[in-house]
Amino acid sequence: MKKDIIHLLALTAILLWSSCCTNKVKPVIEPDKDIETRIEKILSGMTLEEKVGQMAQITITVIQNNDKDGNPQWIPSMLDSVITKYKVGSILNVINEQAQTRKLTSDMIKELQEKSMKELGIPCLYGLDQIHGASYIADATLFPQEINVAATFNREHAFNMGEVTAYESRAALNPWSFSPTLDLGRDQRWPRLWESYGESEYLQAEMGKAQVLGMQGDDPNHLDAYHMAVCIKHYMAYGVPVSGRDRTPSSVTDIDMRERYFEPFKECIQAGALSLMVNSASNEGLPFHANYEYLTEWLKEGLNWDGMIVTDWADIDNLYTRERIANSRKDAVRLAINAGIDMAMIPNDWQFCIDLVELVKEGAVPMSRIDDAVRRVLRLKFRLGLFDNPVWDLTQYEKFGSEEFRQKSYQAALESEVLLKNEGEILPLEKGTRILVTGPNGNEMRCLNGGWSYTWQGDKANDYTAHFNTIYEALRREYGSANVRYEAGVQYVPGFGKWQQENWSEASIDRAVQAAKGYDVIVACVGENSYCETPGNVEDINLSQNQKRLVRALARTGKPIVLVYNGGRPRIINDIEPLAKAVVNVILPGNWGGDALAALISGRENFSGKLPYTYPRYINMLSTYDYKVSEVSATMEGVYNYDARIDVLWPFGYGMSYTSFEYSDLKVNKANFTSEDLLEFEVK
Numbered sequence: 189m190k191k192d193i194i195h196l197l198a199l200t201a202i203l204l205w206s207s208c209c210t211n212k213v214k215p216v217i218e219p220d221k222d223i224e225t226r227i228e229k230i231l232s233g234m235t236l237e238e239k240v241g242q243m244a245q246i247t248i249t250v251i252q253n254n255d256k257d258g259n260p261q262w263i264p265s266m267l268d269s270v271i272t273k274y275k276v277g278s279i280l281n282v283i284n285e286q287a288q289t290r291k292l293t294s295d296m297i298k299e300l301q302e303k304s305m306k307e308l309g310i311p312c313l314y315g316l317d318q319i320h321g322a323s324y325i326a327d328a329t330l331f332p333q334e335i336n337v338a339a340t341f342n343r344e345h346a347f348n349m350g351e352v353t354a355y356e357s358r359a360a361l362n363p364w365s366f367s368p369t370l371d372l373g374r375d376q377r378w379p380r381l382w383e384s385y386g387e388s389e390y391l392q393a394e395m396g397k398a399q400v401l402g403m404q405g406d407d408p409n410h411l412d413a414y415h416m417a418v419c420i421k422h423y424m425a426y427g428v429p430v431s432g433r434d435r436t437p438s439s440v441t442d443i444d445m446r447e448r449y450f451e452p453f454k455e456c457i458q459a460g461a462l463s464l465m466v467n468s469a470s471n472e473g474l475p476f477h478a479n480y481e482y483l484t485e486w487l488k489e490g491l492n493w494d495g496m497i498v499t500d501w502a503d504i505d506n507l508y509t510r511e512r513i514a515n516s517r518k519d520a521v522r523l524a525i526n527a528g529i530d531m532a533m534i535p536n537d538w539q540f541c542i543d544l545v546e547l548v549k550e551g552a553v554p555m556s557r558i559d560d561a562v563r564r565v566l567r568l569k570f571r572l573g574l575f576d577n578p579v580w581d582l583t584q585y586e587k588f589g590s591e592e593f594r595q596k597s598y599q600a601a602l603e604s605e606v607l608l609k610n611e612g613e614i615l616p617l618e619k620g621t622r623i624l625v626t627g628p629n630g631n632e633m634r635c636l637n638g639g640w641s642y643t644w645q646g647d648k649a650n651d652y653t654a655h656f657n658t659i660y661e662a663l664r665r666e667y668g669s670a671n672v673r674y675e676a677g678v679q680y681v682p683g684f685g686k687w688q689q690e691n692w693s694e695a696s697i698d699r700a701v702q703a704a705k706g707y708d709v710i711v712a713c714v715g716e717n718s719y720c721e722t723p724g725n726v727e728d729i730n731l732s733q734n735q736k737r738l739v740r741a742l743a744r745t746g747k748p749i750v751l752v753y754n755g756g757r758p759r760i761i762n763d764i765e766p767l768a769k770a771v772v773n774v775i776l777p778g779n780w781g782g783d784a785l786a787a788l789i790s791g792r793e794n795f796s797g798k799l800p801y802t803y804p805r806y807i808n809m810l811s812t813y814d815y816k817v818s819e820v821s822a823t824m825e826g827v828y829n830y831d832a833r834i835d836v837l838w839p840f841g842y843g844m845s846y847t848s849f850e851y852s853d854l855k856v857n858k859a860n861f862t863s864e865d866l867l868e869f870e871v872k
């Protein structure tokens with residue numbers, strides 16, 4: 189009897205504990221009752237096939253081609269398969285794989301929505317990678333890349349970028365973007381470093397939150413026609429592959445994962461982020477797409493977040509074909525959906541739909557999991573207002589491509605370019621200075637923009653940007669065309685897939701050297717051509733040998749060199765940096781980056797950018813600002829006589845201006861203190 193009572197008490201205690209614990213976290217977004225009621229009503233009338241269709245996302249190239257005149261069109265039979273038969277709820281990607289006008293994009297998306305509403309009574313969710321502005325809409329306002337926005341250390345620019353991106357995407361009927369990127373760029377070899385806000389989780393989180401608020405506004409339940417849903421990505425630790433190559437495994441401990449890599453995602457979710465994309469790779473042997481703990485426990489339960497989780501490109505398949513933790517494509521679907529994936533970026537066929545229906549019928553995926561996923565998909569569509577307005581009034585976007593937006597981008601570019609060296613105060617260059625501009629980055633809009641600019645690899649950017657100024661063109665405007673000449677020396681080979689190829693010869697370098705003799709200053713523009721994702725992997729993080737050869741030859745003229753670095757990640761330049769009097773890192777400043785540089789070099793504006801990453805000096809000394817004290821030790825005495833040190837070219841946060849600062853008289857109000865005390869510091 190006594191034992192029974194004890195059992196009963198114990199059971200009651202467990203029940204009380206578990207009910208208080210499952211509900212203990214307040215929902216991160218307070219649900220809207222009306223939306224929830226409408227979701228339940230729709231869900232209760234849906235077949236399994238309809239539900240599974242909502243969890244599927246297909247790429248646009250499956251359902252679109254060109255007519256005989258080269259104009260994009262839907263393929264009716266494929267639309268019937270995708271929308272009518274498989275009831276697919278989401279389409280991604282840009283028409284014809286390159287930025288299209290607002291008009292063309294919106295005309296086609298309108299037809300897609302009409303089809304979806306007619307066949308399913310549910311709007312289609314159209315997602316694009318609008319990465320630094322509405323980068324897939326021609327004539328939209330492109331901003332500097334996220335890495336530059338980080339270099340401003342100014343949240344306002346992240347907010348502006350988000351707000352303008354949303355406005356101009358909505359103006360083309362696109363309500364959902366796969367941005368912002370919150371990967372901590374902590375490995376300088378990694379080809380996607382520039383897509384994020386740099387190496388610090390604090391900077392990343394602060395900038396990310398500002399961008400989320402700019403894109404979504406402050407009511408995540410009801411976005412208006414000027415705001416769009418974000419998809420924060422790539423959850424998480426994507427930027428620290430052990431190999432330094434894209435989409436390869438990381439090896440992060442749980443503590444680091446929680447305290448560092450989770451942090452920006454958590455902060456953005458708390459700011460209202462409505463959807464999230466998962467890291468393609470794996471950590472300590474387990475792919476993120478199959479990680480129940482990270483997807484379901486940390487995000488959905490731990491934060492009590494009712495947003496939607498989408499895979500990255502083909503990443504359910506990859507559990508079978510690349511990661512090999514599933515024994516078939518179908519088994520991969522089981523693993524991913526049970527781990528907490530709500531939508532599959534399949535993206536090329538509809539086998540996912542067939543497999544998932546079977547898995548539910550076989551009892552391998554519970555119906556409750558499907559319902560949870562579909563609720564999240566429908567909720568996102570409701571929050572975007574798509575059920576009531578699958579298309580909206582496109583005459584209300586008079587600020588599209590406006591001067592107001594342009595100014596915002598220009599200002600961000602201006603604050604993002606980093607002055608790293610200015611020996612003998614060679615900068616600013618006074619009016620009338622005769623300048624030779626050289627190097628492969630001196631006359632290319634493509635390089636200023638980087639990847640995700642009009643196309644995935646950014647390789648067609650020059651076709652869209654003739655009306656913008658390259659560095660050379662901007663310097664001509666600043667100093668007068670008679671004073672500025674361009675002689676490339678080394679040039680990039682244009683075209684898709686060739687970003688690492690360069691054209692040069694002894695003769696082309698010599699032409700630049702001879703030209704330099706007639707000028708006062710050499711502005712040598714070096715760095716990288718545009719690239720994106722895995723194609724951006726490099727074998728050697730050194731700046732290309734051709735470009736180094738060019739700078740060395742120029743230095744032999746004795747003319748002062750201003751080295752302008754323009755690229756997505758810091759390439760090693762320790763051997764040519766001493767040859768330059770000044771160094772400016774413009775990173776990837778976008779369409780107004782050349783104009784901003786000219787204004788800064790002439791002193792019309794002052795530098796204020798700071799490095800958002802650590803610039804390494806040596807290949808075998810890649811580091812971040814928060815390395816462990818144990819990584820630096822004095823020379824050990826005795827037989828070994830070794831030392832361990834960290835020696836970087838420029839640390840995270842470094843950046844000069846034309847103003848000199850001096851400080852003195854540092855004082856603190858207490859000499860003895862405990863951890864409870866508040867200290868006050870004073871400095872002149």
Ligand code: BGC
Pocket residue numbers: 280317366421500501721
């Ligand atoms: C990238 C994502 C992107 C997706 C859709 C993937 O290859 O990793 O960042 O959002 O493609 O284009």
